[in-house]
Each structure stands twice: as structure tokens, then as C-alpha cells.
Amino acid sequence: MTTETARTDGALARLARFCYRRRRLVLLTWIVGVIAMALVGFGYAAAPDNDFSGGNSDSAKAQALIEKHFPEQQGDTLTLAIKADKGIDDPAARQKIEKVIADLEASPITGPVTSPYQDNNLVTQDRRIARTTIPLTDKDVDKSQAKLLVDTVKDASVDGVTLGLAGEKAEKAETPPGGSTESVGVLAAAVILFIAFGSLVAMGLPIVTGLLAVLGGIALMKLAGHLVPSPDFTVLVTAMIGLGVGIDYALFILTRYRDSLHDGDEPETATVKAITSAGRAVLFAGTTVVIALLGLIAMGQRLMTGVAVGASVGVLVTMIAAVTLLPAFLGFTGRRIDSLRLPRRTSRRHGADGATPRRTLAERWAGVVQRKPLVAAALAGAGLLVLAAPALSMRLSLPDASVQPHDRSSYTSYTILSEGFGPGYGAPLIFATEVDAKNADLTNALDAVRNTDGIAYVTQPRVSKDGQAATFMAFPTTGYQDAATADLVHKLRDDVLPHASGGDRIYLGGPNAGAIDFSEDTSSHLPLMITVVIVLSLMLLIVLVRSVTIALQAAVMNLLSIGAAYGVLVAIVQWGWLGTAFGFPTTMPITTWVPMMMFPILFGLSMDYEVFLISRIREEYERTGDTRSAVARGLARTAKVITAAAAIMVAIFTTATLGPDVSVKQIGLGMAIAVLVDATIIRMVLVPAVMELCGKANWWMPGRRAPKATSGTPTRIGEDARV
Structure with missing residues (x-):
């Protein structure tokens, strides 16, 4: 079968043609399917599981003994912290304190409360600070009911009496929903797409495709929780990744579609070409992300397996949407894809009408790097190592009340109890x-x-x-x-x-020892997970690009960019450099699950950009047989779309820092830094420099000669390039 025949008669071509011609049926199926899935998924969602204990650790064994022999201690509790400037025995203070305790005890979700006036062990010697425990009668306390308790305590903190309510249920109750941050990310993505495409129609298609895919993916993820439990942050992580890759994948396909239209193809032909070229790369790139995420299973931690499965489901749905829903949308838009344009000056297309092609800024930049490749590679590599250096001092822990925003009742409780009973009271x-x-x-x-x-x-x-x-x-x-x-x-x-x-x-x-055990278990299994992710991703990339050298280059560069992201994250979060600017209320260790989540996600996403860049470089190499010009032209043809895709990722990930969860802030910031580094230092400096140094060795594959220049259609990425 020839390459051109594969373009028009392959499985992807048939799928693209079907979705284009049966666009009403495909669109209706997606809308009805997503609505049905949302009703079922959100209506019958599995409850999140945030218990990171388990395994064979000391803390897990202690917890097992307590659960077996002390069933009466299994209920959730809240801790009320009290501070009175004039002492808790002051008549006005006592009246206020006793009323708050009575109100808390009268709640339908609480049990009997021991007043500090009944137990001197609950009061400091100077009788200015006191505490008491609020037992909860129901394990599954509704967030709105717990919020009433928090509001009761906050409203009573006046006239020299300060009160704070701590505990997992209280912290979750006063944590605002994070949905608004995703909205900001979508708005930022829309602005970037409008600037990149200059058309409201072209801007809207990736947004709508990504949003529908994310909604369906989250619904499926919630149902998957019945089989594989996952913590509550899985929804935020899935939404963040799904939006990023969903919009990016649609962007890559839409760019190819517009290029084909500008080259004179009919809309249906342009759709088929876009799906069989960029769509094929999307499937390979998305599969790499899924494989990398599933590498979390190697951690051997039950909840991390749930996160891996949930996020993978979200990415799978975005991949399917990119190659089915988007072609249907293209069937409706046709040549109107550039409607409602932003006025701008047009420039000559590369080689159009026999005109001398104008070298783009990206192509000229590639030439600068290629003239001094060793210097460029050394400077870029050294810069990345400097950024990665702080990662050597990384500490892992789970967040507690001490690192929450200072306007939270849980933080108020922490400060009162630390003052009265010592900082270790919150770490029993x-x-x-x-x-x-x-x-x-x-x-x-x-x-x-x-x-x-x-x-x-x-x-x-x-x-x-x-x-x-x-x-x-x-x-x-x-x-x-x-x-x-x-x-x-x-x-x-x-x-x-x-x-x-x-x-x-x-x-x-106890909670503190459990967090320590979880951190150490994570650290001990992290090398295995990294190895699994790298090996599986390398195997897939070798199959995709048909080059061992390029696959190894990609792995090393990805490790450098992720290391740099780790280092900058430590400097901001743990050392406090610009921490308040990104919404971190205080310095804190890195949340235990953040580095192990970041690695597979970023490794997969970095492979995405590698796939789209190398696919264009290889097409140019097969056409000319010259690595230097192929790299320069490939970089020129992908610079705009990769820059736009990276900008969208950075915007979506950065908006996570606007949310209330300090752990999600960390992973969003870390991934934004990594994508920024990858799209600039890696793609714009290291890739052209290293490929220039390697020359024809870039295309080395055991048992096969490097591809030669051909007069026909360039071989697509993922096909055999033998000549």
C-alpha cells in the first residue's frame, strides 16, 4: 500500500470521512452520550477516599489495631480552640463560649461535648486558652452541615474571644469550590486561540471539543471510582489535564486542517488529511500520556492507582473526541473556519505562487543555534541543571491546618492550640x-x-x-x-x-506518622515508577518516530525539564521565593503526591510536543535529506502551533494557583513551569542544537538505513520509512 493510498483508505481516513459525512449523527451521539454519562456519573459517583494509610507500615498496623479493638474511637471529630483575652472565666467570655458549645452540641451531626469548664485538662494554667472535642455522629457529613458549624464558630469570634474549628470535615467545609479557576483557564485559552487563529470560529472549536470531552471524562472517572477508589483531588487533576490536552489536541488537528484548505483542498479532503496526519500524532501522543499515567500503578499505592486510572480515562475521552467530534464540527464549518476574523496583515505562504519563501523568526533562530550547537547545548543544559538544583533539598509531607490560608477557621484553631498547648498538639x-x-x-x-x-x-x-x-x-x-x-x-x-x-x-x-510513612513509601517507589514510565514511553516513541537516537534525546530532555520544574517548585513553595505571589500562605514541604503525579503527566505531555515537532522535521528530512534544513523548517512550521499549545497549557495550569487547595496549587504551578521550560529552552534551543550535533545519527535504527530524500509524499510518523 502506498503512502497516498494509506492517507485516503486507512482506518483513520475512513473514520474521518464517516464523522465528516455523518456529522449530525456524530454530534447528536456525543451530546446525548455526554449528558447521559454526566447524569449517571455525577448522580451515582463513588465517594472519594482520602485515606493514604495502608500497606505494611507501622502507622497502618497501629491503625488496624485501633480499628479492631477500639471501635468507639472510629468516628470523625472536630476540635474547638478557644482563646479569651481576659480569660475564659470572665463572665462575658464564659457566656459566649458556653453558647457556642451549646450551639455545636445541638447540631444534628454532633454528639455530646465536654465543656472545658468541666475538665481542667482542657484548659491552660493561665486559663486564657482552652479546647474541646466535637464528636461527629455520621461519617459522611454533608459539607453544608459542617459549614454551619464553622460559621457558628467564626461569627462568635468577637469582643476579645477568638475561636477556631479544626478537623478534616471543617477544613473541607470552608474550602471554596475550585470551579471558577477552570473558567479562568478556559477564558485564557480562548484568548490565546483567537490570537493564534485570528478567527472566532476557529477559536471556538477546540474549546467546545475540550469542554465536552472533559465533562464526559470526569463523569466516567467518578464511576470508575467504584472499582478503583481515588482521592478527591483526582477530579481537579483530571479536569486540569483534560482541558489542557483536549484543547491542544484539537488545536493541532485544526491547524493541519486550515493548512490543507489554504493549499486548495476541499473541506472533506482537508479533514481526512488532518486526521490521518495530526490525528495520528494525537493518538500516539495521547497514548503516551495514558501509559505514563498508568506508570503510577508501579507505586503500589491503592489511591495513586485510582488517580492513574481516573486521569487516564479523562485523557482517553479527549483523544476520542479529537478524532471523532472535531471532524464532525469541521463538517459543519467547512470553509467558514476562518469566519469572524481578526483583521491582520497577511503574509506570503511558504513557497506559494512560486514566490521566494520568507524565512520566519523561528527558522532564523534555528539557524543561530545550529551555527554554535555545542555552545547552545552547553548553556541550555547548564541553565536547566541550575534550575533543578533546589530539588536536591526537597522535603515531602501532607498539608495540615498550619499551611492553610490564614483566614480559615482551621488555621485560627492551629495558632490558638500551638500557643496554648505547644506546636506539637496538632501532630499527635x-x-x-x-x-x-x-x-x-x-x-x-x-x-x-x-x-x-x-x-x-x-x-x-x-x-x-x-x-x-x-x-x-x-x-x-x-x-x-x-x-x-x-x-x-x-x-x-x-x-x-x-x-x-x-x-x-x-x-x-497517627496522622503525622502516617504522612511520614506515606512520604517514605513514595520516595522508595519513585525510582521504579520513573523507570517504568521512561521505558514504556521510549518503546512507544521508537515505534512512532522509528529512531532510537531521537527517542533517547527526548527522554533525556524530558528529564531535564521535569527536574527544572521540581527545582523551581521547591524554591517557590519550600523556600518561599515569590510564594505569596502564587497564593501560598506560608512556606511548606512539597505535598507527597505532587512529584510522583507531576512526573508521568509531564513526561507524557513533553512527548506530545516531541511528536508534533519531530513529525514535521522528519517530513522535511525525507523530502530534502538534509538534517540542518529539516530541523530549521520543521521548527518554523511548528513554532506557532507549539507556542500556542504551550501557552494554553501554561494558562490552564497556572490558574490552578488561584484555587483554594495548596496541593493542587503546587501541581498546577509545577506543570506550568515544566511546560514553559519545555516549549522554550528544550524545543527552541536543545532540540535544534542536539540534532545538529548528531547529524545523520539522529535517524539511527538497528537494522535499517536512515531515510533518504524522496520525490513522493513524505512518510508519516508511525509508518515504516524503509526505502
Whole structure:
């Protein structure tokens, strides 16, 4: 089969022709299908699972013991923090405090509350600060009901009395929805598309295609949660990735379609050519993203597997929309794709009407890089390594109340409790062990923990009703996010408890220890995940571009861009450089799941740009047989579309920093930085410099000669280029 025959008779060509000719049926199917899927997916969505514990860690074993032998402790709770300038015994303050406690206790979602006036252990010695626990009667508390409790506490914080309500349900209740940030991203993408295409019609098609695909993808992701549980941030991540790749994929196909129309093709022929060229690259690029995301399964963490499956479903839907829904839209627009244009001066097309082609800025820039390729590659590589350097000091943790925005009630509670009971009050260490009697003696263990440097105080042990397990708590002198707290956990586990337990295994758990275990488990499995993602992506890219050299170049450059993104993220979030400008209320460690989510996503997205750039370079090389001119012309022909695609990605990812979730802010900022680096330093400097240095070796493939210049139609990416 010839290349031209494959263009008109292949499976993708038949699909494009069917969608173009049966456009009403395809569009109706998509609209009805997305609406039905949204009704089912959002109506019967699986509840999010945010429990990152599990596995064989100490914290998981402690939690298992507590769940088995202390069922009465399994309900969720909130913590009310109280601070009175004149002391809690001041008549006016006491009246206000008792009213708030009564209002909280009267809620249908709370149980009995112990007043600090009934228990002196809940009050500091100067009686200015107090606390109490608010038990929740229902595990699945409605967000609006919890919000009423938060508002009750906030409204009472006046006249010298400050109150704060902390706890997972309270934090989620006062966290505003993040939907508005996606709207800002879509608006920014629309502006970029309008500037790139100069037409309202051409601008609208990628937006509508991407939005329909994202809506269907999120609905499917919510249903997939019944089979593979995932945390609540999966929706935001899926929406962010889906919007980015959905709009970008439609942009690449639409650009090819417009080029074919300008070359004189009929709309149907232009649609078929766009789908069989750019559409084929979209399928390969999207498959790379899916494979990279599924590499998260190698982490061996249940919830990360859920994130991988959920986000992959979203990307799959955008791929399908790009090669089915978009051709249907093109059938409706036809040659009116450039309607409602932005007035602009037109320029001569490359080689049109026998005119001498004008060298574009991108082509001239490629020439500058190619004249000094070694210098350009060295400077770019050194710059990326400098940006990546801060990543060597990266610390991982899960966010708590101490890193929330300062207007939140949970942060107010944290500051009050830290002042009155020490910064370690929000980082309790929970010890659990099996015993053989209700009067089990844990004196040695209690004394050993109490006398350990870094421990503020230890509670008395509690034995389960069945007499088979005991538990006690210790509070460190340092906070949840402090590195010293993690060091203390290791010291207790490795040195203190083994010598003080008398042969009985005492497990150290609790939210803080669980976060530490999760971070260490992530760090230990990260190299395996990175290896899996790189190997699978390399195999796919070799099949796609038919070159081992280019595939290896892509892998190394992607690692450099991701490393640079990690480094800049650490400098902003962990070191505090410009952190407040991006909406981070304070310095904080990097959220544990952010680096492992960023890597597969960015590796896949970087491969997208590699595919679209190399496909054009290879077409030019097969036509001319000259690597230097092929790189320059390929860069010139893709610079505009890749720049627009990258700008859309950066805009969508950056708008995540406008949202309320500090972890989603981190991943959005990190991915925006990586895409920016990839579209500038990597694509505009390293790619032309390295390809110039490699010359004909760029096209090396075992058992096959490099492609020669041909007089026919250039071989498409993904087809055998043997001559």
C-alpha cells in the first residue's frame, strides 16, 4: 500500500470521512452520550477516599489495631480552640463560649461535648486558652452541615474571644469550590486561540471539543471510582489535564486542517488529511500520556492507582473526541473556519505562487543555534541543571491546618492550640500494642517515650474493652511540618520502643506518622515508577518516530525539564521565593503526591510536543535529506502551533494557583513551569542544537538505513520509512 493510498483508505481516513459525512449523527451521539454519562456519573459517583494509610507500615498496623479493638474511637471529630483575652472565666467570655458549645452540641451531626469548664485538662494554667472535642455522629457529613458549624464558630469570634474549628470535615467545609479557576483557564485559552487563529470560529472549536470531552471524562472517572477508589483531588487533576490536552489536541488537528484548505483542498479532503496526519500524532501522543499515567500503578499505592486510572480515562475521552467530534464540527464549518476574523496583515505562504519563501523568526533562530550547537547545548543544559538544583533539598509531607490560608477557621484553631498547648498538639503520635490483660503494665514504654528529647507530654494508656490492646498518645515539641518531628518518629521506632517494649511490638501511628510513612513509601517507589514510565514511553516513541537516537534525546530532555520544574517548585513553595505571589500562605514541604503525579503527566505531555515537532522535521528530512534544513523548517512550521499549545497549557495550569487547595496549587504551578521550560529552552534551543550535533545519527535504527530524500509524499510518523 502506498503512502497516498494509506492517507485516503486507512482506518483513520475512513473514520474521518464517516464523522465528516455523518456529522449530525456524530454530534447528536456525543451530546446525548455526554449528558447521559454526566447524569449517571455525577448522580451515582463513588465517594472519594482520602485515606493514604495502608500497606505494611507501622502507622497502618497501629491503625488496624485501633480499628479492631477500639471501635468507639472510629468516628470523625472536630476540635474547638478557644482563646479569651481576659480569660475564659470572665463572665462575658464564659457566656459566649458556653453558647457556642451549646450551639455545636445541638447540631444534628454532633454528639455530646465536654465543656472545658468541666475538665481542667482542657484548659491552660493561665486559663486564657482552652479546647474541646466535637464528636461527629455520621461519617459522611454533608459539607453544608459542617459549614454551619464553622460559621457558628467564626461569627462568635468577637469582643476579645477568638475561636477556631479544626478537623478534616471543617477544613473541607470552608474550602471554596475550585470551579471558577477552570473558567479562568478556559477564558485564557480562548484568548490565546483567537490570537493564534485570528478567527472566532476557529477559536471556538477546540474549546467546545475540550469542554465536552472533559465533562464526559470526569463523569466516567467518578464511576470508575467504584472499582478503583481515588482521592478527591483526582477530579481537579483530571479536569486540569483534560482541558489542557483536549484543547491542544484539537488545536493541532485544526491547524493541519486550515493548512490543507489554504493549499486548495476541499473541506472533506482537508479533514481526512488532518486526521490521518495530526490525528495520528494525537493518538500516539495521547497514548503516551495514558501509559505514563498508568506508570503510577508501579507505586503500589491503592489511591495513586485510582488517580492513574481516573486521569487516564479523562485523557482517553479527549483523544476520542479529537478524532471523532472535531471532524464532525469541521463538517459543519467547512470553509467558514476562518469566519469572524481578526483583521491582520497577511503574509506570503511558504513557497506559494512560486514566490521566494520568507524565512520566519523561528527558522532564523534555528539557524543561530545550529551555527554554535555545542555552545547552545552547553548553556541550555547548564541553565536547566541550575534550575533543578533546589530539588536536591526537597522535603515531602501532607498539608495540615498550619499551611492553610490564614483566614480559615482551621488555621485560627492551629495558632490558638500551638500557643496554648505547644506546636506539637496538632501532630499527635498514637501508640498501639497488643496486650493480654486489662491491667497490662506499659510503665517502661511510657517512661521511655516521656524521657525522649522532643516529647512534650504523654497521656495515660487506655486498654480496650476486650483487654487485648492498649493505646496512648504523645505530643512532640515540634509541629506537623517540621523535619525534627519526622526525626523524632524514626528515633522512637528505631531506638526507644524496641528497648522499652519488653519484647512486645508497639506500633507508632497517627496522622503525622502516617504522612511520614506515606512520604517514605513514595520516595522508595519513585525510582521504579520513573523507570517504568521512561521505558514504556521510549518503546512507544521508537515505534512512532522509528529512531532510537531521537527517542533517547527526548527522554533525556524530558528529564531535564521535569527536574527544572521540581527545582523551581521547591524554591517557590519550600523556600518561599515569590510564594505569596502564587497564593501560598506560608512556606511548606512539597505535598507527597505532587512529584510522583507531576512526573508521568509531564513526561507524557513533553512527548506530545516531541511528536508534533519531530513529525514535521522528519517530513522535511525525507523530502530534502538534509538534517540542518529539516530541523530549521520543521521548527518554523511548528513554532506557532507549539507556542500556542504551550501557552494554553501554561494558562490552564497556572490558574490552578488561584484555587483554594495548596496541593493542587503546587501541581498546577509545577506543570506550568515544566511546560514553559519545555516549549522554550528544550524545543527552541536543545532540540535544534542536539540534532545538529548528531547529524545523520539522529535517524539511527538497528537494522535499517536512515531515510533518504524522496520525490513522493513524505512518510508519516508511525509508518515504516524503509526505502
